[in-house]
C-alpha cells in the first residue's frame with residue numbers, strides 16, 4: 001500500500017455564547033485539525049489533532065475581514081509532512097513517525113514561521129490517520145490491535161467550570177445532573193478563586209453527590225508549590241481521586257514532586273507533555289500516579305505507546321486528556337488504561353456533537369467502542385463543508 005495524498009482541514013466551530021473558565025483561561029472557540037491520508041488501495045485514514053493549546057496560530061487564523069484561513073499545524077501537514085510521506089507505505093507508522101520527527105532538526109521550518117509545538121501537532125494528526133489505515137487494513141478496531149484490554153471503557157465527565165454568576169448551588173445542581181446521566185466520576189475545575197471558596201465548592205459537591213462518586217480536581221497549573229500543598233491538605237477529607245496539574249508551568253516537575261510527596265491524593269499530569277521525554281520526566285521525577293498524555297495534542301499514537309510502556313513499569317495509570325473517540329481506544333486497548341475524559345454538552349464539546357456520523361457512544365458513564373475497523377468514526381461531510389478550512 002502507498003500513500004497518494006494527504007488533506008488537512010481546520011474545523012473551526014463558532015465562538016461560544018458564554019465563556020467557561022478554568023483557573024486562568026477561558027475555553028474559547030473550539031477547533032480540531034482533521035487529517036485524511038489517502039492510499040492507492042481505496043483505504044483512507046482519518047486523524048485528528050487539537051486546534052488549541054499552543055502558540056497562536058495553532059491550526060487556523062482569523063483575517064482582519066473575519067475570514068478564516070488554515071495555518072500553523074494545518075499548513076505543516078500539507079507543506080512539510082506530505083512531501084516526505086507520499087509514496088510511503090502507511091502501515092510503517094514507526095518508521096514514518098521517525099521520518100516526520102527528524103524534520104524538527106532540519107533547516108527550513110523555522111523560516112516558514114512555524115514552531116516545534118505546531119510540528120508535533122501536525123505529526124499527531126498524520127500518525128493518528130495512519131493507525132486508522134492500519135485498523136482498516138486489518139479489519140479490526142484500533143483498540144483490538146492494541147490489545148483489547150476492555151470495552152466498554154469507564155469515563156468521567158469534566159465540568160464545574162467557572163462561569164459568570166454561577167453559584168455553589170448551581171454547581172451542585174450541575175454535578176447532580178451528571179450523576180443522573182449515569183456518570184460515576186466527575187472532574188471539577190479549581191484554582192480560579194480563593195482557596196476557601198474552592199474548598200467550599202468541592203465540599204458542597206461531595207455532600208451533594210455522596211460518597212460513591214469519584215471526584216477529581218483540575219487546577220490547570222494554577223498554584224505555586226506552597227499553595228498546592230496547602231490546598232491538597234484541605235481537599236484530602238473530600239476523598240479526591242486525583243489532583244491534576246496543581247503547579248504553575250515553570251516548576252511542574254520537581255515542584256510537582258514536592259506536592260506529590262506531601263499529600264495522600266494521587267497527582268495527575270501530562271496533558272501538556274509533547275513527547276516521550278517530557279512524559280518520562282513527569283513519570284520518573286514528577287511523582288505522578290496518573291499520566292494524561294494527549295496524543296491528539298502532540299505526537300500521536302505511536303509515541304503514546306512508548307509513554308504507556310513507561311507507565312506500566314512505573315505503576316502509573318494512563319488517563320489521556322480529551323478526544324474520547326481516539327483516546328478511548330488507548331484506554332480500551334491497553335492494560336495500563338484507567339479512564340477516559342468526556343464532556344457533557346454540545347456547547348462544551350461541539351466536536352463530539354457535530355463532527356461525526358459514526359462514533360463511539362457514551363451510555364451510563366461508559367464509552368462503548370464499536371467493532372468497525374480503525375477508529376470506527378465517519379466524518380460528517382456537511383460539518384466539514386460548513387466549518388472546515390482546507391490547507
Ligand SMILES: [Mg+2]
Pocket residue numbers: 218220244245271321
Ligand atoms: Mg486538565
